[in-house]
Amino acid sequence: MLRFLGLLLAFIFFVPVIRMVMGLIGRAFVNFTLGQKPTAPQRAPGTPPPAPAGGMLHRDPVCGTYVSESVAVKLNAKGQTHYFCSEGCRNKFA
Ligand SMILES: [Zn+2]
Known part of the structure; x- marks a missing residue:
């Protein structure tokens, strides 16, 4: 019974740690895959910037x-x- 409690405590302690590590790995993977995608096309030099809402x-x-x-x-x-x-x-x- 005591051993079971020890396992339970270890489980309770490690689950958030493992989840955090998995989350970090997942985020790094997402950043890596997103980084491979082409970004928004750059504006050609010399063209006027898109009109802001503040007027002409x-x-x-x-x-x-x-x-x-x-x-x-x-x-x-x-x-x-x-x-x-x-x-x-x-x-x-x-
Ligand atoms: Zn000027």
Whole structure:
């Protein structure tokens, strides 16, 4: 009976350890197999990034960066609105 209890205790102690080790091995295996899969296609250089929800994209005429209308630095000149990625670009333009 005492031996049975000892086995039971050992079982109770080892099951979580074994489960944890198996989980780690399983996760490492999943990471390994996922790592072999090709990742999402890279955007070709020079193409504008997908439009964020924050508004239309405008091209910064100074550095060529596409900026969202909601975050762009704006400049009104001769009835036209120009959009810049930063005040530095706006100052260069003006
Ligand atoms: Zn810029």
